[in-house]
Amino acid sequence: xxxxxxxIQSILxxxxxxxxxxxxxxxxxxxxxLVIEDYQTYQEITGELNEKIxxxxxxxxxLRAKLIExxxxxxxxxxxxxxxxxxxxxxxxxxxxxxxxxxVFAQQRDRRE
Numbered sequence: 608x609x610x611x612x613x614x615i616q617s618i619l620x621x622x623x624x625x626x627x628x629x630x631x632x633x634x635x636x637x638x639x640x641l642v643i644e645d646y647q648t649y650q651e652i653t654g655e656l657n658e659k660i661x662x663x664x665x666x667x668x669x670l671r672a673k674l675i676e677x678x679x680x681x682x683x684x685x686x687x688x689x690x691x692x693x694x695x696x697x698x699x700x701x702x703x704x705x706x707x708x709x710x711v712f713a714q715q716r717d718r719r720e
Contacts, residue, residue, distance in 0.1 A: 611648050612641045 621638060623630040 611645045613645050618642070 623634050623638070625631075
């Protein structure tokens, strides 16, 4: 980022030398040149930041659209699971049931012995 020459307080506190016709025109011109440079710098910075804001807003809108799409797909999948998902759920249930049976039969064998 570009460095600015003046801040608010330095502008307010600026005192010009007075010559026989009033303020020194060269001194005032030099000072106004600094003010103009700072305004140009502020405009450049503001322009860059506004472009960045627009870019971030576009990215944000795109990400929100993708989020809405993913949420919709998720709701649809939850409402209508695919056969593969149902099979995976059934397989998980069968594995749990098998482990439970093994444990129950193991306890029964231990009691008999």
